[in-house]
Every structure is written in C-alpha cells, then in structure tokens.
Amino acid sequence: MPSPVLPAARWPALLALPLALGLAAQALSAEEPASAVFAGGCFWCMEEAFDPVPGVLSTTSGFSGGHVENPSYNQVVAGGTGHAEVVKVEYDPAVVDYAALLHVFWRNIDPFAVNRQFCDVGEAYRSALFPMNDEERRLAEASQAALAERFGREIATEILDFETFYLAEEYHQNYYRRNPVRYNFYKAACRRVERLEEVWGEEAGGLGGHPAAAR
Template sequence: MRFSLMTFCALTTLALLPADHAEAEQREAIFAGGCFWCMEPPYDKLEGVISTTSGYIGGETERPTYEQVSGGGTGHAEAVKVVFDDEVVDYATLLDVFWHNIDPFAEGRQFCDVGDQYRSAIFPLDQHQRRLAEASKEEVEARFERDVKTRIEASAPFWKAEEYHQNFYQKNPVRYRFYRAGCGRDDRLEAVWGDAAGTP
C-alpha cells in the first residue's frame, strides 16, 4: 500500500502528539461533598485534573435550578464533576482527596449545610470506580472503627449548575473565605483528619 507524502506527514504528526492530547486518556469522576464551592479547589490544584464543574446529581427533576435543589425535596446533591488525565492522576487518588475534604460521619449534611442535598456521596461511573469507592470506604471505616455515612450511589444524570457557581472561589474569593470559615469546614476537617485534612 502506498501513502502520499501528505498522509505520511499526518500519521507522523499524530504519532508524535503528546499523550495529553489523546481523548481516551480523559476520564470523569463525580463526588458530592456538601457545598460544591468548597469541592472544586482541592481538585483544581491537583496535577492531572483537567477541569471541575459544579452541578447537581441524584434526583428526579430534569435541569434542576439552584433554588430547587437548595430548597430540598428534589433528591439531588450538590456535586462536582472532575475531568482528569488518568495517565497523570488515578481514580484512587481522587478518592483520597475526596475523603480528606469531607466529614464522613455526618449524615444528611456537611458542616453547617443541613439537608439531603448536602449529603456526602460518591457516584461511580463504572464498575472499576465502584470497586475502588467501596474499598476506600471500608478503609476509612477500618481506620476510625466507625460507620461511615457517605453513600455510594448509582450513576445518574449530572446537571451543570448556574454559571455564577462555577469557580466561585476564584470569582468571589472574599465571600468564599467568609463562607468557608463561618461554616466551620476547616475546623471540622482538622478535627477528623488532623494534619491530613483537606485545605481551602
């Protein structure tokens, strides 16, 4: 089979592209850890994470609004979708970041935010993620010798939250810091995790 010079150049260029250009290496993960404003920063600073998106998951209502979800009753949880390069960071590492940024012993709430919409939950997107999520939960329970209230829920449609919620900690840093401190998030994380607690 003969190749033209143009075809040969195109194939050579594709072969030489850096690994991070390959679509197959991008994966997604979804975690609910209370206020989604506070779950974006720890992932954004993690090498290998491509993007984070705040949104809603786990309920029946299609295209829910913040007012609907925050009012309760829709079944959704505030969550963050993480797009990552699994050649740089793996799902197990994302799980580790998740646990150290939540209170795994709080049920139907996280920190000062009360209600099922602020529950902590992991939403595995395939069986591999589910196995790792279940194993990580067992590890946390064994470490603390306590029942973990964080749920491992079935995959469900993820609805992107309103634009003003995206990267809120960057758009409104003063309000974000005030909320985070007032909610007692960091104090509780330190009480649970000590020096390994997640950071703002």
C-alpha cells in the same frame, strides 16, 4: 536494472501508512481526559479542594443523584429533587488517577455526617460518590470500607451509580475565586477547616499522603 514499479492500486494504502502509524503513536502516548463526580457538601468548597491537585484540568459545579431533570439551585436546596450538590472533575489519567481523587475527596469531607456537611443541612448537602464503571465502584467501596475500619464507625457517604450531571448556574462556577471575601466568610463561619482537622488531623485537605495526589 530498473526498480520495480508498484501497481497504482497500491499507492493510496502505502501513502496512508505513515499517517496511520503516526496516529497510533499519538494514541499510545496520550490518554484522553477523564471525569469523575463527587458530592461533598458545598460545591464551591469542593472546587477549591480539587483545583490544586496536579493532573486536574477543571472543576464544574452541578447536581447529581436525583430524579428531577435540569433542576435549579433553588429547587435542589429546597429539597425533594433527590439531587446533591456535586463537582465534576476533569482530569488527566496520565498524571492523577481515580484512587488519588478518592484520597482527596475523603479528606475534604466529614464522612460521618448524615444529610449534611459542616453548616449546610439537607439532602442536597449529603456526601456521595458516583462511580462511572465497575473499577471505580470497586475502588470507591474499598476506600469506604478502609475508612470504616480505620475509624471504627459507619461511614455515611453514599456510593451511587452515576446517571446524569446537571450544570449549576453560572454564578456558582469558580465562586471561591470570583468572590473570595464572601466565600472565605462563609467557609470560616461553617468551621469547615476546623472540622476537617478534627477528623483528619494533618491529612486534612488531602494533597499529602498519596503519591499520585501530591506529585
């Protein structure tokens, strides 16, 4: 008995089915990269802090939190723009999550410093979190409250809704790698490591203590 012949009108749909199933499987097996923005004082130092975290794909220095469009570095550090130096972290959510990035962030800043971080002073160097959705805001606020309870004092770090990220000049990108001598001199002069150890002890640096940050 001959096989039934399918109407020609149904061929395109049948031919497209394997492709559609394949694309759906890819979508389920791979998450799109995500991004998060953190202000922790000098953006050179924050790039160095996040780059080693497993699942972090890239870090970029820039500015957020202010009211001036496309500000220059000189404008921001002079004050009056409302912006802070920030780092944008691109990451793979299948490897590291926002909670783990918060863990690293806190342990690379002085959470008690107001409008400064280490030797850098001014609104441009304040610490801040920029959640991009309700869940990130919940996690940010919960982490801030946990630290306030842990240390028994107010946390100065701001939590601000993310609006816009402005890219910093090219010479700031990967500065700690491209200018290691100058960078290490600056970092040592600011006594950044020493202050982090005063606040965080063995947790300073942030790669330990959170499974998703260290795996």
